[in-house]
Amino acid sequence: MRTLVTGGAGFIGSHLVEHLLERGDDVVVLDDMSTGAPRNLIDALVDPHLSVVHGSVLDRDTVSSAVRGVDRVFHLAAAVGVKLIVDRPLASLRVNIHGTENVLDACVEHGASVLVVSTSEIYGKNTADKLDENADRILGSPLLSRWTYAAAKGIDEAFAHGYWLEYGLDVTIVRPFNTVGPRQTGRYGMVVPNLVAQALSGDPLTVYGDGEQTRCFSYVGDVVPALVRLIESDTATGDAFNLGGAEEVSINDLADRVIRVTGSSSSIVHVDYADAYSAGFEDMRRRVPDYSKAASLVGFDPATPLDEIIKRVATEISLRRRRNEVPAYI
Numbered sequence: 001m002r003t004l005v006t007g008g009a010g011f012i013g014s015h016l017v018e019h020l021l022e023r024g025d026d027v028v029v030l031d032d033m034s035t036g037a038p039r040n041l042i043d044a045l046v047d048p049h050l051s052v053v054h055g056s057v058l059d060r061d062t063v064s065s066a067v068r069g070v071d072r073v074f075h076l077a078a079a080v081g082v083k084l085i086v087d088r089p090l091a092s093l094r095v096n097i098h099g100t101e102n103v104l105d106a107c108v109e110h111g112a113s114v115l116v117v118s119t120s121e122i123y124g125k126n127t128a129d130k131l132d133e134n135a136d137r138i139l140g141s142p143l144l145s146r147w148t149y150a151a152a153k154g155i156d157e158a159f160a161h162g163y164w165l166e167y168g169l170d171v172t173i174v175r176p177f178n179t180v181g182p183r184q185t186g187r188y189g190m191v192v193p194n195l196v197a198q199a200l201s202g203d204p205l206t207v208y209g210d211g212e213q214t215r216c217f218s219y220v221g222d223v224v225p226a227l228v229r230l231i232e233s234d235t236a237t238g239d240a241f242n243l244g245g246a247e248e249v250s251i252n253d254l255a256d257r258v259i260r261v262t263g264s265s266s267s268i269v270h271v272d273y274a275d276a277y278s279a280g281f282e283d284m285r286r287r288v289p290d291y292s293k294a295a296s297l298v299g300f301d302p303a304t305p306l307d308e309i310i311k312r313v314a315t316e317i318s319l320r321r322r323r324n325e326v327p328a329y330i
C-alpha cells in the first residue's frame with residue numbers, strides 16, 4: 001500500500017506516518033513545514049519506505065505529482081490553532097479551503113481514496129450534551145476571525161461530500177475533538193502543551209476566562225489507528241465520523257491535574273480572554289462528542305486516561321528541553 005499524508009510532519013500527521021510505516025506502507029509526506037517540523041519525523045526519516053516532499057497543498061502541481069501513484073491519501077495539512085486562526089484568518093481560509101480542493105481534485109485525477117481530517121470546531125457554539133455527527137453547526141459572526149477555521153472546514157466537508165456524490169470519489173471525513181499528545185505545539189494556543197510547559201518551568205498556569213469551559217481530550221495514539229481503520233472501512237464512503245475523548249473536563253480541572261501529575265509548585269492564574277487573544281476571539285463553552293458511530297464501525301476506543309496523556313506530554317517536553325530543541329514554550 002502506498003500512502004500520502006499531507007501535513008505528515010505535523011502533530012497528528014507524524015504519529016500517523018509512524019503507524020503506517022509500522023504497518024508496512026510506503027509513505028509519502030507532503031508538508032510545507034509551516035507549523036510542522038522535520039524533527040517530528042526524526043525516527044521515521046531513516047526508514048527507506050518514507051519520502052518527504054517539502055511543498056504546499058496550495059500548489060496544484062505539487063499536490064498532483066504527490067498523489068500520482070498512491071493508493072490513498074490522509075489529508076491533514078491545515079492552518080490550525082486558535083491563535084494562528086485569529087491572527088491570520090486568510091491563511092486559515094486559503095490553506096483550508098483551496099488546499100483541500102486541490103487534494104480532492106488530485107485524488108479524482110489519480111484514482112486515490114482519501115480521508116479528510118475536519119474538526120469538532122465545525123459544531124461551533126452548539127453545547128448539546130453529546131454532539132453526534134448530525135448536530136447543527138452554530139457559528140458566530142463571520143467577522144470574528146475565530147470562526148474562519150470552522151467555516152473553512154465546513155466548506156471542506158461539503159466539498160468532500162460533493163466529490164463523493166458527483167465524482168464517486170472514495171472519501172471519508174473525520175472530526176477530531178481536541179486530540180492531544182506528544183509533539184503538539186503550544187505555540188498557537190493549544191491548552192495541554194501550554195499548561196504542561198508552564199508547570200514544568202514553575203510558571204503560573206494561564207487559565208483563560210473563568211476556566212469553567214469544558215473539553216473532551218483524546219489521545220493521539222488512540223485516534224491514529226482509527227483513522228486507518230476508517231479509510232479501510234468500505235461502508236464509510238462519503239460519511240463523517242467524530243473521534244473524541246470520553247471524559248468531559250473543565251480547564252480549571254485540567255490545570256489542577258497538570259499540577260498534580262507533573263508535581264509542579266506552579267500557581268494558577270486566570271487571564272481575561274481579551275488579554276489572551278487578539279480581537280476576533282470567542283470561546284466555546286462546551287464540546288462533548290458522541291463517537292458511537294466510529295466505535296461501532298471500527299472499534300474506536302479513547303482508552304488512554306487524561307492523567308496518562310499529561311504524563312506523556314510532560315515526558316516529551318522535558319526530553320526536548322534537555323536536548324535544547326525548543327524554547328521554554330514549544
Ligand code: UDP
Nearest residue numbers: 082189190191192194206207208213251283
Ligand atoms: N486555554 C487556556 N489556557 C491556555 C490555552 C488555552 O485556558 O494557555 C483555553 C482556551 O481559551 C479554551 C480551551 O483552553 O477555552 C481549549 O483551548 P484550545 O486552543 O486548546 O482548543 P479549542 O478551543 O480549539 O478547543
